[in-house]
Amino acid sequence: VERPNSDPARERSPGVVDEFTLIERLRLRFEKAAGAGSPPGETWIGDDAAVVALGEEPIVLTTDLVVGGVHVDLALGGPEDAGYKSLMVSLSDLAAMGARPRYALVSMAAPPGTELERIGAGIAEAAAETGCVIVGGDLSGAPVLVVSVAAVGVLEGGPEPPALLRSGAVPGDTLFVTGTLGGAAAGLRRLRGVEGSPDGSAGSAPELEARFLRPRARIVAGEVARRAGASAAVDVSDGLAADVGRVGEASGVGIALDGVPVEPGATLEEALYGGEDYELVVATGAPSQLLAAFEEAGLAAPRPIGTCTARADQRTLAGEVLEPGGWRHSF
Amino acid sequence: VERPNSDPARERSPGVVDEFTLIERLRLRFEKAAGAGSPPGETWIGDDAAVVALGEEPIVLTTDLVVGGVHVDLALGGPEDAGYKSLMVSLSDLAAMGARPRYALVSMAAPPGTELERIGAGIAEAAAETGCVIVGGDLSGAPVLVVSVAAVGVLEGGPEPPALLRSGAVPGDTLFVTGTLGGAAAGLRRLRGVEGSPDGSAGSAPELEARFLRPRARIVAGEVARRAGASAAVDVSDGLAADVGRVGEASGVGIALDGVPVEPGATLEEALYGGEDYELVVATGAPSQLLAAFEEAGLAAPRPIGTCTARADQRTLAGEVLEPGGWRHSF
Numbered sequence: 252v253e254r255p256n257s258d259p260a261r262e263r264s265p266g267v268v269d270e271f272t273l274i275e276r277l278r279l280r281f282e283k284a285a286g287a288g289s290p291p292g293e294t295w296i297g298d299d300a301a302v303v304a305l306g307e308e309p310i311v312l313t314t315d316l317v318v319g320g321v322h323v324d325l326a327l328g329g330p331e332d333a334g335y336k337s338l339m340v341s342l343s344d345l346a347a348m349g350a351r352p353r354y355a356l357v358s359m360a361a362p363p364g365t366e367l368e369r370i371g372a373g374i375a376e377a378a379a380e381t382g383c384v385i386v387g388g389d390l391s392g393a394p395v396l397v398v399s400v401a402a403v404g405v406l407e408g409g410p411e412p413p414a415l416l417r418s419g420a421v422p423g424d425t426l427f428v429t430g431t432l433g434g435a436a437a438g439l440r441r442l443r444g445v446e447g448s449p450d451g452s453a454g455s456a457p458e459l460e461a462r463f464l465r466p467r468a469r470i471v472a473g474e475v476a477r478r479a480g481a482s483a484a485v486d487v488s489d490g491l492a493a494d495v496g497r498v499g500e501a502s503g504v505g506i507a508l509d510g511v512p513v514e515p516g517a518t519l520e521e522a523l524y525g526g527e528d529y530e531l532v533v534a535t536g537a538p539s540q541l542l543a544a545f546e547e548a549g550l551a552a553p554r555p556i557g558t559c560t561a562r563a564d565q566r567t568l569a570g571e572v573l574e575p576g577g578w579r580h581s582f
Numbered sequence: 583v584e585r586p587n588s589d590p591a592r593e594r595s596p597g598v599v600d601e602f603t604l605i606e607r608l609r610l611r612f613e614k615a616a617g618a619g620s621p622p623g624e625t626w627i628g629d630d631a632a633v634v635a636l637g638e639e640p641i642v643l644t645t646d647l648v649v650g651g652v653h654v655d656l657a658l659g660g661p662e663d664a665g666y667k668s669l670m671v672s673l674s675d676l677a678a679m680g681a682r683p684r685y686a687l688v689s690m691a692a693p694p695g696t697e698l699e700r701i702g703a704g705i706a707e708a709a710a711e712t713g714c715v716i717v718g719g720d721l722s723g724a725p726v727l728v729v730s731v732a733a734v735g736v737l738e739g740g741p742e743p744p745a746l747l748r749s750g751a752v753p754g755d756t757l758f759v760t761g762t763l764g765g766a767a768a769g770l771r772r773l774r775g776v777e778g779s780p781d782g783s784a785g786s787a788p789e790l791e792a793r794f795l796r797p798r799a800r801i802v803a804g805e806v807a808r809r810a811g812a813s814a815a816v817d818v819s820d821g822l823a824a825d826v827g828r829v830g831e832a833s834g835v836g837i838a839l840d841g842v843p844v845e846p847g848a849t850l851e852e853a854l855y856g857g858e859d860y861e862l863v864v865a866t867g868a869p870s871q872l873l874a875a876f877e878e879a880g881l882a883a884p885r886p887i888g889t890c891t892a893r894a895d896q897r898t899l900a901g902e903v904l905e906p907g908g909w910r911h912s913f
């Protein structure tokens with residue numbers, strides 16, 4: 252489990268800049284280059300994906316980088332797993348907006364001998380499962396594997412209800428999660444050969460490993476939540492504590508978690524900070540409508556995990572302060 | 583100037599696969615995952631960019647990877663140059679389709695200490711010059727700099743005339759190029775400190791260096807060519823000989839070049855094989871219409887360089903066989 256910064260000393264070095272500081276600086280530059288911020292109905296940098304108006308339906312755009320040794324370790328899974336996950340993590344961002352994936356571009360840079368065709372086979376599997384069509388890409392040599400996926404989605408049925416932004420939650424909203432958490436981190440722990448769960452609980456290792464190697468984007472859940480009047484959503488990529496904190500920050504609400512559904516075989520620590528589970532956290536002011544919509548769609552019932560509060564700086568789990576955690580790069 | 587393969591022996595090694603072979607294999611996999619090839623009006627993998635139908639206007643999608651040490655050398659130019667070029671090369675692909683850039687996603691992976699904000703400043707410059715809005719991206723650590731840009735363009739005015747595919751040329755079409763060639767390769771040669779042009783011709787070094795470091799996508803030229811009834815287009819990224827050969831191959835026509843406009847200070851070799859000039863090669867059955875449209879738009883007159891012929895395997899320059907050349911990666 253990666254905590255806020257693996258090397259706090261480096262983070263404080265002169266000239267070293269934190270990922271989120273850099274993103275904010277770049278956002279300002281790019282907004283200035285555009286001559287203005289995003290117009291009404293559009294969302295640019297700062298959410299799981301961007302929403303732009305092209306034609307009648309809003310279009311949702313997102314991109315993700317997967318870097319060998321940082322996000323994937325080809326020694327832990329097959330190249331097909333790396334490919335599958337590369338596409339799914341981008342589609343998960345679209346799911347967190349309530350958008351349906353339509354097209355993706357896939358670029359790969361890799362050292363000689365990398366089995367790019369097997370990575371491509373994994374991408375094709377994920378594309379077939381989700382109905383997302385790979386329409387282009389680029390290939391290059393490089394000293395390390397980098398897979399970059401850009402995905403294009405649509406808000407089916409037109410601009411209303413709007414995309415599920417991180418900023419839409421209001422005090423009183425109930426927070427739900429679409430599934431159990433910590434499985435990916437526990438799967439990674441097992442793949443690395445670290446002995447079973449510290450708390451001694453059982454758990455099916457292949458299932459846990461699959462949660463890490465073959466995450467599934469919750470595409471239908473995102474769309475159903477959007478149509479059921481949800482107010483905000485985010486996918487659990489960096490860890491529940493970090494990701495739900497982003498909803499709190501963007502919406503200006505506090506986060507009071509009651510408890511979280513921990514995947515059997517995983518620890519609470521892994522559920523809160525492990526990340527890469529790619530479940531969706533959904534905020535809504537109409538919880539019974541959300542539950543009914545999930546049931547009608549044949550989806551597993553989302554689990555209530557807490558509420559949004561009016562105390563904007565609140566981040567608690569069962570009344571105790573919840574540390575944000577989450578992985579961040581520095582440059 | 584890079585020729586077909588820097589290491590022919592490696593290319594023949596078992597397990598090593600050529601870039602274009604790999605692209606074809608991936609194309610087949612992704613098409614199978616989609617359940618079918620591209621429907622009428624859409625173009626997926628295999629051209630400068632993809633055309634998809636979303637809403638009323640067709641949307642054009644493209645992506646390019648820029649890898650430190652492969653495509654850019656931060657020792658030769660500033661980080662701003664690397665950023666500027668990263669965006670422009672993707673927009674050049676849109677230009678070669680006759681599309682107008684609208685939005686781009688920018689992802690960067692880099693080692694600690696990389697001046698990502700300065701790279702971002704160069705991207706912002708290119709975005710402001712072209713009216714393309716950066717709406718998202720991703721950042722990651724990596725042992726090498728990788729900038730991945732995905733760009734979204736539109737065919738303004740709707741689906742007719744269609745995008746300028748590589749496959750639209752027919753025998754008898756005249757081939758034009760939008761500017762002089764070889765400048766980028768000559769600029770790279772000068773930046774590397776190799777003494778002036780082997781043929782002794784003069785040339786402004788700063789201008790040549792700018793052609794390499796700060797290429798400009800021929801966006802207006804691409805749009806004007808599309809509206810003036812051009813049949814095909816490609817941008818000169820890998821080298822004229824290689825790129826015009828792709829039009830020949832995709833269209834099933836021969837290519838008979840009469841001559842090429844060589845940038846002052848560059849060699850004919852650099853003009854034919856250097857690449858990275860990002861001028862457009864345009865094929866048209868209505869050359870006077872193209873010339874008139876360029877004049878009306880206030881653009882420099884495109885230079886006629888040859889014709890498309892019915893002898894599909896013909897690749898000649900002034901009657902002599904033209905070697906394809908061009909850079910290709912292998913894996």
